[in-house]
Amino acid sequence: MFSAVLCFRMTSPYFSQNMTVVTRRAEKVARCTAAVAPLRSRRGDADAISSVAVKVEEEEARISQKTASLTTLDGSQDLLQLATAQPKLESDALSLSSLGRRRRQIKVEYDEGGSPVKTEHWEPPDWKKQLAHIREMRSSRDAPVDSMGAEKCYDAEAPANVRRFQVLVSLMLSSQTKDQVTAAAMQRLREHGCTAEKLLSTDEETLGKLIYPVGFWRNKVKFLKMTSAMLVKDYGGDIPDTVEGLVRLPGVGPKMAHLAMDIAWDQVSGIGVDTHVHRISNRLGWLMKPTKNPEATRKALQEWLPRDLWSEINWLLVGFGQQVCLPTNPLCSLCLNQHSCPSAHQSSPAKLLKVQSALSPSSTSSLQAKTESGQETDVNADTINEPQSVNLATQRRKLNRKVKH
Structure with missing residues (x-):
């Protein structure tokens, strides 16, 4: 009679379904099944085993999702640390880029198109x-x-x-x-x-x-x-x-x-x-x-x-x-x-335009006259034949004499 009961238990669809659920997971499910094996004789045992297996499955799914997300972040082990460091890195990069722009504006002059202004060598025309x-x-x-x-x-x-x-x-x-x-x-x-x-x-x-x-x-x-x-x-x-x-x-x-x-x-x-x-x-x-x-x-x-x-x-x-x-x-x-x-x-003066026709360049280049002190003084061509300038000088001397008297 004991053999008939055992055979019926192993071939029953109910027990075969429960066994399939229990054994389709990894070693963790097997350990949980072994722990509740003494209670399989009761109908409520199957429900407990099934709930434990579902929890293990959900835990493994959550762990696998977390592992995948961590892998996409270049193998980082601490997602929270990366999340807090990211804004700081972005702010540092922004400050460095703005500092670089300010330095470039100081050291290099730019025209409207943004290209560097080249300083050309200046020289006078026709020099x-x-x-x-x-x-x-x-x-x-x-x-x-x-x-x-x-x-x-x-x-x-x-x-x-x-x-x-x-x-x-x-x-x-x-x-x-x-x-x-x-x-x-x-x-x-x-x-x-x-x-x-x-x-x-x-x-x-x-x-x-x-x-x-x-x-x-x-x-x-x-x-x-x-x-x-x-x-x-x-x-x-x-x-x-x-x-x-x-x-x-x-x-x-x-x-x-x-x-x-x-x-x-x-x-x-x-x-x-x-x-x-x-x-x-x-x-x-x-x-x-x-x-x-x-x-x-x-x-x-x-x-x-x-x-x-x-x-x-x-x-x-x-x-x-x-x-x-x-x-x-x-x-x-x-x-x-x-x-x-x-x-x-x-x-x-405009009258010098007529001097060239009256005098040769050799005679107008530089004429010298010695003063009473022995010092030589340059006499230019424009001082030759200037009765008007001589008269003006004479008038100034006469005016000075009248002022003194």
């Missing part, structure tokens, strides 16, 4: 043609600077250090002084003994008589004494071989320093800009913006003028300014650049 015309007008080399400039005032037979010192002295004396006066003063100094040691031992009164009548001669006497003392102490009577060392000397400016480097040391360190170079560069439009002093002109010229022309440009423009492009009443009618110069005929 090469104008420079060629100036070379042609200066081809005779008969201006005062050609025969009495700083490079002509030193003793060629003196030692090298003495020659360099004499170049510096002539440059110091040439400030606000005509080349003729500077050359005469240098001749007297050379006869006296133009070395740093000799000038240092000479009293100021004697030194003043030797350099008179150069411009501001009293101040230059003090500068020569102080400079000689520094050169004897620090350079053994020679001059510094750098612009920085030269400008530290009393009475020596940037123009003198650059010219001294060129003439004395044969090194081109910059353009020597005096009043002639400053005036002519502004008149020809060789500067992007008008300048107010020679030092500003030097910096503006050096920005575009080729370096191989820095040494030549000084004596070219100085002689051109002494003969044609005069400070007052320039001879624009004789200038080959009168058709390209933006300042042509603005400072010169």
Whole structure:
């Protein structure tokens, strides 16, 4: 009878259905089935086993979904940590991108299209043609600077250090002084003994008589004494071989320093800009913006003028300014650049247009007359045959006499 009951139990559809449900899952379901096996004899046992299996199935499904979601997040083990870190990463990226944009706006200029603005090299129009015309007008080399400039005032037979010192002295004396006066003063100094040691031992009164009548001669006497003392102490009577060392000397400016480097040391360190170079560069439009002093002109010229022309440009423009492009009443009618110069005929009187037909260029280039003091003074072509200007001067003298009386 026991065998019949067992056979009926195993072959009953009810029990076969329950067994299928129990065994279709993994080992966890088997463990749960083994735990409730003693209760299978009761009808309610099947319901308990079925509910446990369903819970296990739901738990496994939930675990599998969580695992899949974690896998899609690059294998991260903590979904909450990623969720909290994501806004921070986005905010950091946004701040970095905005910072990068601000830096780019500061360092690089952009046009309306967003492309970088390229700075082109500026140079004045027709400057090469104008420079060629100036070379042609200066081809005779008969201006005062050609025969009495700083490079002509030193003793060629003196030692090298003495020659360099004499170049510096002539440059110091040439400030606000005509080349003729500077050359005469240098001749007297050379006869006296133009070395740093000799000038240092000479009293100021004697030194003043030797350099008179150069411009501001009293101040230059003090500068020569102080400079000689520094050169004897620090350079053994020679001059510094750098612009920085030269400008530290009393009475020596940037123009003198650059010219001294060129003439004395044969090194081109910059353009020597005096009043002639400053005036002519502004008149020809060789500067992007008008300048107010020679030092500003030097910096503006050096920005575009080729370096191989820095040494030549000084004596070219100085002689051109002494003969044609005069400070007052320039001879624009004789200038080959009168058709390209933006300042042509603005400072010169209209009557100069007729001078060219009356006088030849050789006679109008530079006429000189000696004054009672022995100093040579330039007489321009526009001062010839001017009865009206003479009458005006006579009338002024008569008026001054009446005022005094």
